[in-house]
Amino acid sequence: MTLLDTTTPTTTGGTISLAEPRDFITLLKPRVMSLVVLTAVAGLVVSPGALHPTLAVISILAIAVGAGAAGALNMWYDADIDAVMTRTAKRPVPMGRVSPEAALSFGLILSILSVMLLGLASNWFAAAFLAFTIFFYAVIYTMGLKRSTPQNIVIGGAAGAFPPMIGWAAVTGDASVNSFILFLIIFLWTPPHFWALALFKLRDYGDAGVPMLPNVAGERSTKLQIFAYSVVLAPVAVLPWILGFAGVAYGAVATVLGLNFVRHAWAVLNMADGDERMIPAKKLFGFSILYLFGLFAMLIVDAAVAPLLGLGA
Amino acid sequence: MTVASDDRVRLTEAEKSARRKRSIAIAIVLVALVAIFYVVSIVKMAP
Numbered sequence: 441m442t443l444l445d446t447t448t449p450t451t452t453g454g455t456i457s458l459a460e461p462r463d464f465i466t467l468l469k470p471r472v473m474s475l476v477v478l479t480a481v482a483g484l485v486v487s488p489g490a491l492h493p494t495l496a497v498i499s500i501l502a503i504a505v506g507a508g509a510a511g512a513l514n515m516w517y518d519a520d521i522d523a524v525m526t527r528t529a530k531r532p533v534p535m536g537r538v539s540p541e542a543a544l545s546f547g548l549i550l551s552i553l554s555v556m557l558l559g560l561a562s563n564w565f566a567a568a569f570l571a572f573t574i575f576f577y578a579v580i581y582t583m584g585l586k587r588s589t590p591q592n593i594v595i596g597g598a599a600g601a602f603p604p605m606i607g608w609a610a611v612t613g614d615a616s617v618n619s620f621i622l623f624l625i626i627f628l629w630t631p632p633h634f635w636a637l638a639l640f641k642l643r644d645y646g647d648a649g650v651p652m653l654p655n656v657a658g659e660r661s662t663k664l665q666i667f668a669y670s671v672v673l674a675p676v677a678v679l680p681w682i683l684g685f686a687g688v689a690y691g692a693v694a695t696v697l698g699l700n701f702v703r704h705a706w707a708v709l710n711m712a713d714g715d716e717r718m719i720p721a722k723k724l725f726g727f728s729i730l731y732l733f734g735l736f737a738m739l740i741v742d743a744a745v746a747p748l749l750g751l752g753a
Numbered sequence: 754m755t756v757a758s759d760d761r762v763r764l765t766e767a768e769k770s771a772r773r774k775r776s777i778a779i780a781i782v783l784v785a786l787v788a789i790f791y792v793v794s795i796v797k798m799a800p
Contacts, residue, residue, distance in 0.1 A: 456762070456768045494793075498793060553786070557793075560790070
């Protein structure tokens with residue numbers, strides 16, 4: 441990690457920050473947070489049991505803030521490689537709007553607050569799970585795996601897959617096989633999602649020295665692995681219906697979305713080597729976001745709305 | 754930023770504006786935090 445000079449120096453040795461609240465909001469990775477909120481809500485509403493609605497909302501807020509804290513710690517540590525990549529160069533730390541020290545403090549304070557809040561609002565098992573998830577993302581993935589192995593996304597993807605299990609645990613106080621299925625869906629989704637991005641941002645990751653699969657194993661191997669993960673992901677995403685904790689409406693949506701995911705992955709597999717435009721990879725990346733939002737939104741609709749209409753599982 | 758003859762730091766308008774916005778944001782977050790902890794306590798203590 442490189443420390444960047446980000447603030448205006450004074451003659452007395454202090455510094456004056458130009459950081460505004462919106463810069464700190466950017467540190468939280470709001471788009472990732474929105475996905476975390478969606479998947480955590482899904483885990484919470486699908487779980488057997490009930491949590492007081494107010495405590496449920498506060499628990500989701502705590503999980504979202506915890507995810508944001510992990511994002512801030514990631515941006516603190518990765519400022520040097522973020523500055524090199526076009527996708528991340530405008531983040532607050534490489535842009536010099538927030539100092540690395542401020543980003544680190546912000547991330548640590550929010551981590552502690554979010555874990556404490558989740559423990560008080562729901563239970564300490566869920567809080568410990570959230571603390572482990574922040575640690576896994578900020579330390580194991582960001583500081584360890586990301587720069588050392590092309591399988592970084594596969595193992596690191598676990599951090600992004602924990603939120604539905606935390607949402608579930610907020611209600612039940614434990615982790616079950618069914619909540620693990622929700623974990624598995626995101627865990628299997630992450631590699632094809634990020635490798636599709638890495639295919640058309642290959643040069644970016646190469647310049648930054650991040651060992652993403654396309655730069656290390658080559659395009660051919662990456663396309664094969666994207667397809668393999670997609671073929672496993674599609675049926676696993678239908679399991680909530682088969683195992684009976686989601687209704688037939690979810691099962692139908694998961695099947696259609698899954699078939700489309702495999703279709704996009706097949707197009708990537710058949711993309712000519714050296715294709716500069718990478719249209720199929722861009723399409724798969726875009727669809728993968730829609731896919732995950734669709735699946736988890738449907739889980740929520742199925743669990744919360746369908747029973748009211750007499751259409752539930 | 755400019756430095757006055759008495760060595761005290763004088764903030765530019767941009768620095769003042771950023772500091773004001775940060776201060777307001779911190780105040781809002783602190784008030785929200787107090788309210789959240791209050792609500793959690795009340796709900797948890799309810800029979």
